[in-house]
Amino acid sequence: MSSSTLPISPSAFALALKDLPLSTLHLKAMELRNSIAHLDYSNEQLRPFADGTEASTGGTPDADCVEAIKENEVVIARQVERIALLRAEVEGRGGRWEEFQS
Secondary structure, eight states: OOTTOOOOOHHHHHHHHTTSOHHHHHHHHHHHHHHHHHHHHHHHHHHHHHHTOSGGGTTOOOHHHHHHHHHHHHHHHHHHHHHHHHHHHHHHTTOOGGGGOO
């Protein structure tokens, strides 16, 4: 993400959900879960370098990897929040969130 670009606010995201059909909300939930899975995997791959436990680091933590993990964790938290907003929208329409769990 560019330093000059800010993510959409939670309130703007929630407002945008109002006009979307349930099928699109379902797709958005799957997209967010997929993104979280990729970010988690990326963090797993980066962690040995960030911790300095990867043999090629010589025991020295890689500051870039540390920063990347921190950034990924911020994005993951934002995406988890958006999933909660999706759930609130679905349930607010009388839908069942369990149908969105797959």
